[in-house]
Amino acid sequence: MTPALAMFLGFVLVTLGITYWAARRSRGDVAYFAAGRRITAWQNGLAVAGDYMSAASFLGIAGMIAFNGYDGFMYSVGWLVAYLTVLLIVAEPLRNAGKYTMADLLAYRLNARPVRAMASVSTLTVSTFYMIAQMVGAGALVKLLLPGVNYETAVVGVGVLMIVYVVFGGMLATTWVQIIKAVLLMSGSTFLSILVMKHFGFSFSAFFEAISRVTWTGPDGAVITRNFFQPGLLFKPPWGAIDLISLGLALIFGTAGLPHILVRFYTVPDARTARHSVVWAMLLIGIFYIMTTFLGFGAATILTPGKISIENMSAPLLAEALGGKVFFAFISAVAFATILAVVAGLTISASTSFAHDFYTNVIHHGRERRPGEEVRVARITAFVVGAVAILLAIRLQTVNVAFLVGLAFAVAASANLPVIVLSIFWRRFNTTGAVAGLFVGLAGSIVLIIISPSVMGMDAKALIHGQPIFPLKNPGILSIPLGFLGAIVGTFLRREPRSEARFAELSVRANTGLGAEQATTE
Amino acid sequence: MALDDRKIPRDPTPIVGAPTDIAPLGGPKPPHERTADEEAGTIDWERLAASDRFRNLLKAKRRFIVPAMIFFIVYYFALPVLIGYARPFMEKQVLGPVNLAYLFALSQFFMAWIIAALYVRAAARFDKMAADVIKPVDSSGK
Numbered sequence: 001m002t003p004a005l006a007m008f009l010g011f012v013l014v015t016l017g018i019t020y021w022a023a024r025r026s027r028g029d030v031a032y033f034a035a036g037r038r039i040t041a042w043q044n045g046l047a048v049a050g051d052y053m054s055a056a057s058f059l060g061i062a063g064m065i066a067f068n069g070y071d072g073f074m075y076s077v078g079w080l081v082a083y084l085t086v087l088l089i090v091a092e093p094l095r096n097a098g099k100y101t102m103a104d105l106l107a108y109r110l111n112a113r114p115v116r117a118m119a120s121v122s123t124l125t126v127s128t129f130y131m132i133a134q135m136v137g138a139g140a141l142v143k144l145l146l147p148g149v150n151y152e153t154a155v156v157g158v159g160v161l162m163i164v165y166v167v168f169g170g171m172l173a174t175t176w177v178q179i180i181k182a183v184l185l186m187s188g189s190t191f192l193s194i195l196v197m198k199h200f201g202f203s204f205s206a207f208f209e210a211i212s213r214v215t216w217t218g219p220d221g222a223v224i225t226r227n228f229f230q231p232g233l234l235f236k237p238p239w240g241a242i243d244l245i246s247l248g249l250a251l252i253f254g255t256a257g258l259p260h261i262l263v264r265f266y267t268v269p270d271a272r273t274a275r276h277s278v279v280w281a282m283l284l285i286g287i288f289y290i291m292t293t294f295l296g297f298g299a300a301t302i303l304t305p306g307k308i309s310i311e312n313m314s315a316p317l318l319a320e321a322l323g324g325k326v327f328f329a330f331i332s333a334v335a336f337a338t339i340l341a342v343v344a345g346l347t348i349s350a351s352t353s354f355a356h357d358f359y360t361n362v363i364h365h366g367r368e369r370r371p372g373e374e375v376r377v378a379r380i381t382a383f384v385v386g387a388v389a390i391l392l393a394i395r396l397q398t399v400n401v402a403f404l405v406g407l408a409f410a411v412a413a414s415a416n417l418p419v420i421v422l423s424i425f426w427r428r429f430n431t432t433g434a435v436a437g438l439f440v441g442l443a444g445s446i447v448l449i450i451i452s453p454s455v456m457g458m459d460a461k462a463l464i465h466g467q468p469i470f471p472l473k474n475p476g477i478l479s480i481p482l483g484f485l486g487a488i489v490g491t492f493l494r495r496e497p498r499s500e501a502r503f504a505e506l507s508v509r510a511n512t513g514l515g516a517e518q519a520t521t522e
Numbered sequence: 523m524a525l526d527d528r529k530i531p532r533d534p535t536p537i538v539g540a541p542t543d544i545a546p547l548g549g550p551k552p553p554h555e556r557t558a559d560e561e562a563g564t565i566d567w568e569r570l571a572a573s574d575r576f577r578n579l580l581k582a583k584r585r586f587i588v589p590a591m592i593f594f595i596v597y598y599f600a601l602p603v604l605i606g607y608a609r610p611f612m613e614k615q616v617l618g619p620v621n622l623a624y625l626f627a628l629s630q631f632f633m634a635w636i637i638a639a640l641y642v643r644a645a646a647r648f649d650k651m652a653a654d655v656i657k658p659v660d661s662s663g664k
Contacts, residue, residue, distance in 0.1 A: 070623060070624060070627075073624075073627055074601075074602070074627070077598075077601065077627050077630045077631070078598075080630070080631055080634055081594065081598050081630055081633075081634050083634065083638075084590075084591075084594050084634055084637055084638065085591075087638055087641060088587050088590060088591055088641060089587065089591070092645075098553055098554055099554055100554035100555075101554075104554045104555055107555070107557060108556075108557055108558050109557070109558045112557060205618055208617075208618055208619050208620055209618070209619055211619070212619035227619070229619060229620060229621050229623070229624050230613060230621070230623075231605040231609065231612060231613070231623050232605070232609065235605075235606075240606065241602070241603075241605070241606025241607060242606070244602040244605065244606060245599065245602045245603065245606070247602075248598065248599060248601075248602050252595075252598060266554065271649075272645075272649060275641075275642065275645055276642070278638070279638050279639075279642055282634060282635065282638050283635070286631045286634065286635060289631070290628075290631060498559075502558035502559070502562075504567040504568045504570070504571035504572075505558050505561070505562060505565075505567040505571075506558060507571055507580075508567055508570050508571050508576065508655075511576070511579060511580065511583070511652060511655075512576070512579070512652040512653075512655050512656050513652065513656075514565070514570075514655075514656040515561065515563070515565070
């Protein structure tokens with residue numbers, strides 16, 4: 001066992017220990033849920049930030065900038081601006097109406113069974129995409145720490161461990177875990193950013209000068225010099241410009257449709273706290289994303305792309321180069337804990353929602369045939385989702401994790417966002433529209449991803465061999481309008497007087513919070 | 523999922539992401555799973571929705587949120603559009619080697635923070651208006 005590995009394991013254990021201790025303490029004498037209601041705005045903001053800053057942000061964006069400069073920064077920008085959508089149209093109505101998941105919101109005035117079924121399928125799909133990215137990141141991390149192990153073994157090993165942990169332990173994804181993780185990630189990134197600046201003698205002009213002339217030796221021995229401030233290194237013609245807009249759409253409208261972000265607004269006492277927690281999250285996430293540029297540009301200038309073996313590992317490798325083995329082990333452990341927390345949260349919420357909303361409610365009319373059946377179905381679902389994520393992660397080992405998460409955002413923006421928005425703001429909206437919107441958005445985005453250059457390609461690494469049919473890597477620009485179109489056309493196919501009659505109730509509740517307190521204390 | 527012993531008698535929904543996210547079957551439905559029909563109660567929602575105070579609240583919110591949404595969407599998409607279609611302009615170096623494209627991208631962070639701050643200020647007023655809407659209902663001892 002190398003010293004780095006030992007320290008890494010030590011840090012992971014300490015992190016898990018602290019979170020376990022915090023989770024137990026927060027339970028204490030107060031009931032879980034009551035404790036949840038006492039979550040303050042900044043605590044919830046930290047938790048939202050913790051949920052959001054997954055492997056994609058930390059490993060993916062840093063790697064993207066390290067290899068492509070400016071274009072990687074576009075992810076940081078989109079992912080922060082996305083919170084304006086959450087702040088202005090989603091967080092408060094959801095909190096005021098007292099709704100926990102997207103399915104709860106849709107089922108409120110629509111026909112519960114079909115919309116719950118579709119919503120759970122959509123949640124499961126978004127979570128799977130998200131998980132693939134986390135698995136790719138985890139596999140690369142373990143491969144870096146255990147040089148003797150190949151990537152496939154690392155992904156399978158780590159993936160199985162995570163799934164077993166989630167299924168049989170299931171403790172991790174609590175609010176406290178996310179809070180502690182967010183603090184560790186922020187402090188680790190701050191320290192690494194300071195080390196980068198120290199390398200340049202704390203001179204911004206020296207740093208900027210280096211960024212404008214990144215020089216490295218390519219695989220063929222040729223010396224390459226690029227200005228990393230220059231846009232277009234990643235998004236190249238002929239489709240680059242449209243692809244960037246498409247990505248932007250997915251990023252700024254996807255966040256408001258992410259299942260694990262939406263549920264965060266249920267744990268705060270009122271809409272005002274929900275609002276303030278979004279603002280806290282925006283502040284933290286914004287600062288963190290500005291720091292990712294230090295990490296990314298730092299890796300580009302100090303290590304140079306020629307010396308980074310795996311794109312996703314740019315940040316940990318930079319930590320090793322600047323802070324030595326201990327800091328490397330620390331950063332890797334924080335990244336690993338991040339992945340573990342995100343995977344746990346996603347798997348648990350996706351598989352329980354599938355078991356509850358789809359299996360029990362839809363197939364078995366809300367009755368368990370045997371006690372504990374729902375929990376068993378949830379466990380099986382978690383294993384299946386984990387297995388799918390592991391298999392795909394093996395094939396996608398060289399793909400940037402921020403890019404992969406960008407696809408999850410596209411699916412969320414196409415399937416979930418249209419129905420959430422229409423359900424809150426459109427009286428005429430009905431069950432047919434919700435089912436059609438979810439289905440068209442989900443199927444549209446997935447089909448477009450499958451026939452895009454992300455999956456199809458002419459080289460050996462492509463998942464499907466063949467000329468890509470759809471030219472854009474991110475389907476947002478087409479699939480988001482498709483989702484809205486599906487929801488609107490579906491709505492006009494039928495009239496649903498009951499849904500329209502209940503709009504006044506939802507609208508008053510969503511805008512004033514009337515009845516929300518009463519509903520939560522009962 | 524192994525920790526089902528964490529059920530709480532009063533409200534079966536625990537903290538986010540825990541194994542018992544979804545309320546166990548058999549017991550009463552937790553509040554967040556109730557439908558509009560089940561929650562309608564004695565309040566005359568239609569009358570409340572048609573009241574002047576409520577309509578003024580919606581109007582005031584719309585007056586802030588719609589322009590804010592339009593502004594941030596236009597400002598945000600100006601970035602990829604300019605990068606894609608006005609490359610030479612965006613590559614103009616304005617601060618040493620730092621070009622306009624980078625500064626514009628950085629400005630997006632401040633744009634988001636400023637809109638959020640303005641919204642928090644405006645929303646304090648919406649909170650007061652919302653309280654006025656529901657006051658008659660709350661005081662009538664619902």
